Structures are given as C-alpha cells and as structure tokens.
Amino acid sequence: LDQASREQAQERQQQLTKPPGSLGELENIAVRLAAMQGRDQPALDRLAIAVFAADHGVAAEGVSAFPQAVTAQMIANFSTGGAAISVSAKALGAELRVYNLGTVEPLPELTGVEPRIIAPQSGNLAREAAMTAEQLEAALLVGREAVDTLAGEGRADLFIGGEMGIGNTTPAAALSAVLLGCSAAETVGPGTGLNNAGVLHKVKVVEQALALHQPHSDEPLELLRRLGGFELAALTGAYLHCAKLGVPALVDGYICSVAALLACRIQPGCEDWLFFAHSSAEPGYRLLAEALPSKPLLDLGFRLGEGSGAAVAVPLLRMACTLHNGMATFAEAAVSGSDR
Amino acid sequence: LDQASREQAQERQQQLTKPPGSLGELENIAVRLAAMQGRDQPALDRLAIAVFAADHGVAAEGVSAFPQAVTAQMIANFSTGGAAISVSAKALGAELRVYNLGTVEPLPELTGVEPRIIAPQSGNLAREAAMTAEQLEAALLVGREAVDTLAGEGRADLFIGGEMGIGNTTPAAALSAVLLGCSAAETVGPGTGLNNAGVLHKVKVVEQALALHQPHSDEPLELLRRLGGFELAALTGAYLHCAKLGVPALVDGYICSVAALLACRIQPGCEDWLFFAHSSAEPGYRLLAEALPSKPLLDLGFRLGEGSGAAVAVPLLRMACTLHNGMATFAEAAVSGSDR
Structure with missing residues (x-):
C-alpha cells in the first residue's frame, strides 16, 4: 500500500x-x-472475473436442493452467456473466465472455460478429507494462475472471484463453524433452497464432518484440505495471490467470504487488498460478517454465488472513483x- | 400498474x-x-434528475454548520459540473436540471438552472409558517413542471429528485416528528456537521416550531406549508405527479424521503411508483425508514443529499433489468x- x-x-x-x-x-x-x-x-476500468467450478463428494449425503449435474450444466450456461454472472460481466465490460476444477458430469471443450480437472469431485467431507495434500496444492495453484493470467502485470484493475458447485454451502458452513468457533446449527442454512427437514439433515452432516476431522482453527490450510473443496481452495489461492501481486479484489458472498477469511488467516495483511461486496442471505453469513475485516457494501438478499453479488457492487466502486x-x-x- | x-x-x-x-x-x-x-x-435507459434548491428562513436560528450563501454557491457548482450530483449524472448519462426556488444570495443566469424564484427564502418555521398558501402551491407546481418537462410523455424511464438548501434537515426533522408521532430529540441530527451543542440547540428550535404550529399529522399539506420549505414542497409535488403520470421515481435520502412520505399521505397509492434508494446517516432517518412503504436499497452512510444516494443506486436498478x-x-x- x-x-x-x-x-x-x-x-x-x-x-x-x-x-x-x-x-x-x-x-x-x-x-x-x-x-x-x-x-x-484511482480508476477501475478493466475488470477480471474468474469463476471456479467444482463438484463436491458431500453432495452424496443429500445436502442440496439441486442435482449434482447442475454444476456442469451451469458451466455450459456460463460459456453460452445465459447465467447471471455472464450477463453481469458483459454489462460491466469485464473479462469472464471459468476454471473447471472437476465435475461429475463430463464436459466438452467450451469457449471461455479452462479445464483444470483435479478429480470428478472432492472427497465426501462427512466421511473423509475433501482433498489430498496434492489436490489442495493443485487447486490453490489454479487460483494463482487465474490472477496471474487475468490481472497480472496490470491486466486488470480489480479481480472478482466467483464460484459454482452444487453442495458448496456445506463445506462453507463446516469451515465457518471452525473459523468462528460456533456450532453447525448456527452456520448451516438452506443454500439453494432446502426445506426445514433438509436443513436439519445438513446440520447433522456438518456435525458428522466436524466430529470426524476434529479440526483446529489455527491450521487454516489443513482446515481447507479436510473441510473445503476445489473451488474454495482456488478462491483462497486467488485472494492470497491478489495480495501478493497488489491487485485489489472484490469478494462475493458466503462461499467467497469463507475463502477470503481463510486467506487472511493464512497470510495476515491479505485483508488490505480485499473489498467485501455483498452480504449473503445464507444464515451463516451473519456470523461470518462479524469476523470479516470490513463491512460488505450491499445487502440485497442475494444467495446465488457465481460472483453475482460482487458484480452488482462494481458500479459502486466505480462511482467512488468517478466522484473522487x-x-x-x-x-x-x-x-x-x-x-x- | x-x-x-x-x-x-x-x-x-x-x-x-x-x-x-x-x-x-x-x-x-x-x-x-x-x-x-x-x-x-423493463428497461431504464433514459434518466431524469431534477434538483430543487431553496433557502430556509430557519437558518437564522443557527441550525447549520454551513453559511446560507452555500445554497447559491452550490447551484453554481451544479451548473458548472463540480458537485456530486453533476458528476454522477454525467456518469449515468442522465439529464440533470436544477430548479432554483429562491436563494438569499442572488444568482445570475446559469446553464441548466431554471429560475423559479418564489422568495429569497422560506419563512422561519420557528417563528412563523414556512410558506403562505400561495407559495406552497407555487412550489408544488414547480415539482409538477419538472416531471412534465423531464419525464412526461415517455421522455424518461426514471425520475430522480434531489435537493439543496442550507438548513433543510431542520424542516425535515420537524416534519418527521409530526409524521412519525415522535419527539424532536428523536429526529434531529447533525445535518452537514453540527457538534453536540449545535444538535441540542437545533432540537430546541424544532421544539419551538412544533409548539408554535401545533401541527396535525392528518393534514399533510398544511404540515408541509407550516413546517416545510420550497424544495420540500417541490419534491412532494414531483412525487405526486410521477404517480399521476405513471413515471417510476427513485427517492434519495432523508429530505426526499420526508417529501415522499408526505406525498403518500396526501395521495395513497403514490407509493406504488416509488423506489427508495438510500438510507441516510442522519439519525431521524432510522425512524422514518420504518414508516416508508419499502426498504431503501443502499446503506453506505451517505448524508449529502442532492439526489446523490439515488444516483448511486441507479446501476442496481439497471442491473436488475439487465439480468431479468x-x-x-x-x-x-x-x-x-x-x-x-
């Protein structure tokens, strides 16, 4: 700075x-x-958006309202321009690139999608570690690669990370519970739309994961390996690399904020490079927000992910520059x- | 609808x-x-912004941190493009017009400024009615004229009203207290930057006005006449006319929200045409917000006026259309x- x-x-x-x-x-x-x-x-002319997508083994526990096939389907939708983040990116004049870290349903070559397949899905964190050490390292590297490619050497004035992964509020809730020192019941929510019975079941799945891994909040990388997922790790790697390269990053909602908080625990000072864009309607976010280094700018009831909340906040940052x-x-x- | x-x-x-x-x-x-x-x-391509400016007799009671001459100086600043609302309007591609309802310091002819002088300032509401019946009618008409000119017959997809008037959080606090049925101490705040002693004095001025006029909350036009000001009345007239013509209006912060609430009391159904853009940092706004028909979109600590909070919210409305x-x-x- x-x-x-x-x-x-x-x-x-x-x-x-x-x-x-x-x-x-x-x-x-x-x-x-x-x-x-x-x-x-200051100015924010060139924007880069990287969406990290991956499937989650924990989806087998029935923790999402949507079938796992939707992860791959939405990657195709990002590519053809029909998803919220695609529409927003175009409206903002941002470069959008999708990093596919592994989906259960295989995908053909797609415009704007970089295949960086680590495995078809992460491990089921309720029964095993989400990642091996090698998988974690590979996922962190994809995040770094995205920042280098899209925003390195002055190629962008602002980096936005987004994510897509059916089931990924479950690892986010597990990680939040450990990072915040609270219970699964406090951090688990409906995600894309579980009913009450579904939420209660999801609480039990997260409790099972916490009992299995006995995680420690002072070992953030090991936490991420055991309870995270490929896209969560890529996001964490991306935020760390933004701080290292001196690229301002705008953090989206629940999933991205968990990754950002992990990055700040791994590398204190990382928070100097982060803006928080949008509160999430996911209940766990309220607790998470208190632990974040700065207050999110917007609170419009979003719970979509993809980077959509960050995209909506971009005009506020641009207007801040224009007025200044x-x-x-x-x-x-x-x-x-x-x-x- | x-x-x-x-x-x-x-x-x-x-x-x-x-x-x-x-x-x-x-x-x-x-x-x-x-x-x-x-x-x-839906679409929001064409935007119209009307800023209503006027001086307030109550400024003689020492209720503002800035001298009264600033009202006229800021009108000139709107005209030459240096004010927050000028810069925002240009960035948004909005048409900006200023309606000068009367300033203590006289102004020459200025580009983009319509002279609609009612009097050099409103009456000092701590000692007399802010307006005569004729002045109130003239001010309401200027609001209607602005909507007709800028947004009538499909000339704009969205109307934004703004205001400038040194001392105008004092009438807004007085009107809020009556509309909300609470005390001056609850609605009075620092405005542009009073210290604690200044705020306590301003409370006494508003209490004096309430004791003098004995206003009734079920007579909104008479309330506006006694405790308002020229720009508050013009805004009220503008919102009423937006509802009549079917023009969506985006309401700015504290002053504009008081005028919008008056419009809704005068003409129930008016709220169907209003979006509320921005919470104000002025303490009275928190109480006011509970009485508004819908929740403001932003809460970024603004307390500037001019329509600046509404301008910053425009990209959110546009993104809502683009995504939809x-x-x-x-x-x-x-x-x-x-x-x-």
Whole structure:
C-alpha cells in the first residue's frame, strides 16, 4: 500500500464540495483504492472475473436442493452467456473466465472455460478429507494462475472471484463453524433452497464432518484440505495471490467470504487488498460478517454465488472513483466551507 | 400498474437459471418495473434528475454548520459540473436540471438552472409558517413542471429528485416528528456537521416550531406549508405527479424521503411508483425508514443529499433489468431444476 497516495486522496476528499464524510463508504473506497493503486486518483476500468467450478463428494449425503449435474450444466450456461454472472460481466465490460476444477458430469471443450480437472469431485467431507495434500496444492495453484493470467502485470484493475458447485454451502458452513468457533446449527442454512427437514439433515452432516476431522482453527490450510473443496481452495489461492501481486479484489458472498477469511488467516495483511461486496442471505453469513475485516457494501438478499453479488457492487466502486476524481474542490468552485 | 406484465415478469423470474429468489431485491425491482412500464422486460435507459434548491428562513436560528450563501454557491457548482450530483449524472448519462426556488444570495443566469424564484427564502418555521398558501402551491407546481418537462410523455424511464438548501434537515426533522408521532430529540441530527451543542440547540428550535404550529399529522399539506420549505414542497409535488403520470421515481435520502412520505399521505397509492434508494446517516432517518412503504436499497452512510444516494443506486436498478431480460431460462440452457 502506498501511504503517500492514501494521504493525498484523504486530503482531496476533505476539499471536495460536500460536507466531510457525507459520501460515507464511497469516500473510504476511493481512499483505499488510491493507496492500493499508488495514485491519488484511482480508476477501475478493466475488470477480471474468474469463476471456479467444482463438484463436491458431500453432495452424496443429500445436502442440496439441486442435482449434482447442475454444476456442469451451469458451466455450459456460463460459456453460452445465459447465467447471471455472464450477463453481469458483459454489462460491466469485464473479462469472464471459468476454471473447471472437476465435475461429475463430463464436459466438452467450451469457449471461455479452462479445464483444470483435479478429480470428478472432492472427497465426501462427512466421511473423509475433501482433498489430498496434492489436490489442495493443485487447486490453490489454479487460483494463482487465474490472477496471474487475468490481472497480472496490470491486466486488470480489480479481480472478482466467483464460484459454482452444487453442495458448496456445506463445506462453507463446516469451515465457518471452525473459523468462528460456533456450532453447525448456527452456520448451516438452506443454500439453494432446502426445506426445514433438509436443513436439519445438513446440520447433522456438518456435525458428522466436524466430529470426524476434529479440526483446529489455527491450521487454516489443513482446515481447507479436510473441510473445503476445489473451488474454495482456488478462491483462497486467488485472494492470497491478489495480495501478493497488489491487485485489489472484490469478494462475493458466503462461499467467497469463507475463502477470503481463510486467506487472511493464512497470510495476515491479505485483508488490505480485499473489498467485501455483498452480504449473503445464507444464515451463516451473519456470523461470518462479524469476523470479516470490513463491512460488505450491499445487502440485497442475494444467495446465488457465481460472483453475482460482487458484480452488482462494481458500479459502486466505480462511482467512488468517478466522484473522487471528478468533483470540484471548495476552492475550484468558490464554495464556502463549514462555519465550525 | 399493469398486473399482466407483473405476472409475466414474476413467471419469467421463476424460470431463469438460478435458485428462485436468489437475486433477492433485484428480482422485486425487475417485477415492479415491469408492472410500472407495462412490459415484461423493463428497461431504464433514459434518466431524469431534477434538483430543487431553496433557502430556509430557519437558518437564522443557527441550525447549520454551513453559511446560507452555500445554497447559491452550490447551484453554481451544479451548473458548472463540480458537485456530486453533476458528476454522477454525467456518469449515468442522465439529464440533470436544477430548479432554483429562491436563494438569499442572488444568482445570475446559469446553464441548466431554471429560475423559479418564489422568495429569497422560506419563512422561519420557528417563528412563523414556512410558506403562505400561495407559495406552497407555487412550489408544488414547480415539482409538477419538472416531471412534465423531464419525464412526461415517455421522455424518461426514471425520475430522480434531489435537493439543496442550507438548513433543510431542520424542516425535515420537524416534519418527521409530526409524521412519525415522535419527539424532536428523536429526529434531529447533525445535518452537514453540527457538534453536540449545535444538535441540542437545533432540537430546541424544532421544539419551538412544533409548539408554535401545533401541527396535525392528518393534514399533510398544511404540515408541509407550516413546517416545510420550497424544495420540500417541490419534491412532494414531483412525487405526486410521477404517480399521476405513471413515471417510476427513485427517492434519495432523508429530505426526499420526508417529501415522499408526505406525498403518500396526501395521495395513497403514490407509493406504488416509488423506489427508495438510500438510507441516510442522519439519525431521524432510522425512524422514518420504518414508516416508508419499502426498504431503501443502499446503506453506505451517505448524508449529502442532492439526489446523490439515488444516483448511486441507479446501476442496481439497471442491473436488475439487465439480468431479468438477459439471463437464460432453465429450458433455454438445458439446466435441471430443483429436486424438491
């Protein structure tokens, strides 16, 4: 972070023709981006969105309202432009790339989809570790690759990670419970649409996983290996790499925020490079939000994933830059300052 | 409202490739806009922003952190493009027009500013009525004129009202107290930046006004006349006229929400045409929000006015339309639906 740019931007915010602080969070965004980008007038012209997709062995326990085949079907939908994130990416002028880490239903070659198959699905975390050490390393590397390819060497001003994986609120709930030190009953929710009986069953599956793995919150990589999934690991790798390369990242909802929190536990300081876009309607998110390094910008009841909540928040970040750079100062506009 | 279009849009939302309801408030926005626009695929291409500006006699009581001259200075800043709403309007491709209802400091002819001078300032509501009946009628008419000019006969898909007037959180706090049936101490806040002593003094000024006028919450026009101001009345007239013409309106923060609530009390059903954009950091807004017909979309700590909070929310409404119109259905994308 560039402290001189931060201070210049802070100073500029005080001189713009508005009561100090009256643009709230948008002022903080502009100042943080200035510090990240090392210039007092930040900009977010080029956006990169990487969606990491993978299937989950724990789906065999019946933890999702949708069949596992939907993961592969949605990857095809990302490719043909019909999914929420595809439509948003196009509207924002963002580059969208999908990384397929492994699906139960095989897929042909698809435009915009990079096959990075680790296995057809992760291990069933209720009965075994979700990943081997080698699988974890491979998944983390895909995240790093995505950031390098899409945002390295100034290719993007902002990185957004998204995810798709039927069943992935189950590992997210298990990881949240350990990271937050609370119970499965507190972090498990309906995901894509379980009924009450389905949620109660999902709680039992997560409890079984926690009893089996006896995880420790101070071993975040081992936590991720045992209770995570390929796309969760790729996201974690991506956020770590954003911090390393100095690329601002905008974090989506529940799944992405779990990965981001893991990244911050693995590498303190990572949080300096993260914006949190959107609260999730998933109940576990409320607890998670209290542990996040900054407050999410939006709370519109999203629970879709894909990076869709982050995409919707992009115009707010862009407007923060536009206002910061484009407004007149009190001196320029000959407007009187505060009396007191 | 067109119920057939509403139902078609609702039906479409259920068929898009996402769990039903997972785009939260953006789904409601698309469905509401479809009903307002009478088409199942809504759009928000053309935006109109009218900023109503006026000075307040109550400023003589020392209720603002800024000198009264700032109202006129900011009108000039709107005209030359340096204010937050000017910068936002340009970024959004919106037409921006300023209606000057009267300032203590006189202004020359300015590009984009319509002089509609009622008086140099409203009456000091702590000591007399803010407006005569004729002044109230003139101010309401300016609001109607703005909607007719900028959004009538299909000239805009969305109307945004903004305001500027040093001292105008004082009438807003007085009106809120009456509309909500609570005390001045509950609705008065720091506005543009009063310190604690300033806030306590402002409470006394509002208490004095309430004691003098003995207002009744079931006489909204008389309330507005006694405790309002020119720009508050113009906004009220504008929202009433949006509902009459069938133009969707996006309501800004504290001042605009008070005017919108008055419009809904004057003409029940008006709320069908209103979206609420942004919570205000002004303390009185929290109470006001509970009485509003729908929840504001954003809560980013804004307390600027001008329509700036509404402008920042526009991309959310646009994205709601883009997603609604552009996403594939389950059938189109050959994606499986929910199991249960």
